[in-house]
Amino acid sequence: MLGIGLLGGWRVAEPHIFFAEVNERQGVFHRRAFVLGGFAGLGLVALGAQLAHLQLIESERYTKLSASNQFNFRLTPPPRGLIVDRNGVVLASNRPNFRLMVAKDKGIDPKQTLKTLAEFVPMDDTRQSRLLREISNAPRKSPVQVMEDMSWEQFSAINIRAPELPGVTADMGEVRVYPYGGAFAHVIGYVAKVTKEDISDTGPNADPILLNPGFRIGRQGVEQAFDLDLRGKPGAQKVEVDANGHEVATDPAGDIKAIPGKEIVLTLDADIQNRAMEVFGEQSGAAVMMDCRTGDILCMYSGPSFDANKFVRGLTAIEYKELAQYDHKPLFNKALTANYPPGSTFKTMVALACLENGYDPSTVHSCGKSWAWGGRVWHCDKAHGALDLKGAIAQSCDIYFYQAALTVGPDKIAAVARQFGLGQEFDIGIPGQKKGLVPDTAYKRRAFPKDPVWHPGETPSMGIGQGYTHLNPLQLCVQCSRLANGRKALHPRLVKSVGGVERPAGASFGDLPFDAKHIDFIRNAMAAVTVSGTAAGLSNMGLGDIKMAGKSGTAQAFNYTAGHGGAHGAQGEWKFRDHAWFIAFAPIDEPRYAVSVLVEHGGFGASTSGPLARELLRVALLKDPEIRATIEHPLPIPEAPKVESDPDVVDPPTPAAQAVQTAQQTTE
């Protein structure tokens, strides 16, 4: 009634006061309100208690959690360690690289992003679709490199528009660069993109830096073998991020500096190595040079080579196919893997084995171009006539060495050869050596269960470095440098120091267990080779008194049967030609450098490889300050024998003499 009255005229009827209603209902209400109010108070106290627990007791924990929310550390890749040659010439370094990266994230259409980017940088449709695949395969927010080596204009154009392009970052990274391109490609190797296979759950390759866009890992050679040293330790950049992972600000004070990779000093000499590449040209082969006082490898070239910089960028399928299918096999490091019969260079070992076993070097055998023994006829290149041991080395007479080898037998020859490093693997720091083989009767027993006997007929072939014997250029260089050194069992050293820590020198190894007189004999014979022997004339290096000794070798490449003269040599189809070896050292009297040169299918060792060996030695000698000193400031000419030549007649200067003069002029 009252309600209707109120609604009708808003006239409030005068109600009667009934305080009598202070009654049971009110009492109940008051008590219960008190109780429920108490509950409310308790509830608020409980909230306060929880607040105290969170904000006072566990505050530290939540502060940490909050900070880890707020700040991310972004890895900054360390600069990769430099690789330099023995004189500090940089062989591998880093150059700035303007990169463009796109990340997948919520609300970003990578396809559209790439389309937009294609307006700034060249990116055709196939490339775009490939990148799109890469981006969609990558985890969210992890950027994928879509472009590198942008020009400054492209870089700045994109950077300016970066705010309108979510998920796109343009930054300056570093990329490996090999200033000499191909010359060091096999030794140093290269770096390339990280593949899924590279990343492991444990070990050094679990390093999260591997996931950094554009990060590259060492492949081949020094880059691979010393990858961890070169890699360094990544730093971190402290960035403030919001809940979506977008960067809000950076905090330079919180950055952790990257530790650059260690510098690696190689024993190589850039000049010799570059010269090797020049003189090899398109020839297939390898050259190894060692300092025969220390064992340092001054040159290790394999030709033809390839441009390692292209591998850093990533080869196109066509480029790779070209390299892989080229019959000169540019991708192999022939200095370590091209194992061939050593040919006549092996005669030095046979001769030393003879001398060590009481053979009289004045023993004379007569060569009539062919020799019948063991029921067959053995051949020589020509009829050398009567030769003693030295003459036989100088003339590289096969018939003499067939017989010499038969006198000592395969086991003794093999024992000597192994002492000279043949058939051995050396710890030079980089992987990939093929050990090759120096055969003996034990080998025959082991390898040929059906025919375990060393037949006498196999010995003559071994005597001239054919047959089972397979050796690589590094081994021949070690052999030559040990001969040249004459005393020490030098070991090759390729890596001089890593991060300033010197690696053990190759000269610190033990002595050769041979009579010094016998080694002298071999050295003298090798000197005779280049003066009057098979490589007559090569001894003259155009450096005056400084002469070169050596030994040529020609290994039959194809279808070899012992003693068969066959169609070998420098004629015919390339792949059927013989392999040309040459080992040499200089100066003859106080040897400093020893070199081995292999030219695959190069024909005769003396004519193909010999000049290469001489040229490389020349470069090494000309770089040697002591040798230069003797050339530039020759000792006074001894008084005694007055040369009865007409002083008016002046010889026209030979090219070699000119070279010396030029060298003198340039230094003066």
Place this chain on the structure above:
Amino acid sequence: MTVSALTRPGERDRLIVKLGEIDWIFCLTVSLIAGAGAVMQFSIAGSSWMPWAAPHLARYAVFFAIMIVLSVIDLRVWFALAYPIYGAAFLLLLAVPIVGHGALGAKRWLMAGPIQVQPSEIMKIGLVLALARFYHGLSGKSAQFSWWLLVPALLIMAPVALVAKQPDLGTAILILATGAIVVILAGLSWRVILAGLLGVVALVPPVVMFALHGYQKARLTTFMNPEADPSGAGYHILQSQIALGSGGLLGKGYGLGSQSQLNFLPEKQTDFIFATLAEEFGFVGCVSILLLYAAVIFMALRTAYLSHSHFGRLAAAGVTATFTLYVLINGSMVMGLAPVVGVPMPLLSYGGTVMLTVMCGFGLVMAVRVHRYSEVTSGKGSLL
């Protein structure tokens, strides 16, 4: 002016007397909380009045005026309108599934031109009014335990069922709890209360198992173990706790809360505004705000205490209960003591709907205070 003026009919109906009787300290406290809300909303918008702080304050000003207007309306008018308001709210609730709007599969509001009407909010006040009116006319004995109790049961359960169906479990529970509190305050037998509590406890597992929606269940399991899925469903709870905990004693400083400023905190301007405050002002700031809330609750409850009419008592206490439940539920949720339900912190959170409900409710509370000596008839003959 003396209190005795209020007992004098005629004198007490003068507007100036009524305005003087409004508890201005209460109004000040409420305004302080709303102001704190604006301060936080200014901070998390990156020291900007837009988009939250300015609308928040403007809205509060309007609603404050509404509260004052409501507080001078005679309690007998409230009394007379109790059932009509409830009935209107109920009809609107019925209309929601048919012509309602909503988001994410839940229809919760109606559009009246540009104005968004949430019937469940009107029902919060409507139910309190209806229950208060009903019990006003009921004898204490009947309120203890009698067949009459079917009426409040129906009054409560009908809207609760409709709201839960929307689905808006948070509001449904809030309405149910508010209704239950009024029934208890009205003098329900303790035995019945105990039986009811046992019944609720027994009902929880089957309801959780069968009646809850998938997302509702997920919220519960997440609440039990938020670390199990820190970036997924447990994200809100964990981030909120991080915000609170990292605030420490004095907070990170105004505008320096990384959790809220960098968007790690979800719903930072609405449901989780308290975490924002906790992060920037620390324990000291939180306790200050909680004390303000406690003061509001105390003053409102005291108003109920002072009322001479049973209707006024129950109405004021019912509104207080709703407000208290808001604070406790939101506080527990933000602090990881309760599952995440969409209940804002009243007055502090951004959002007009709840603020309007709360301010209308406070208008009712103030009306109860102003008219505490008003005689309200037993209502016999009007409906009961």
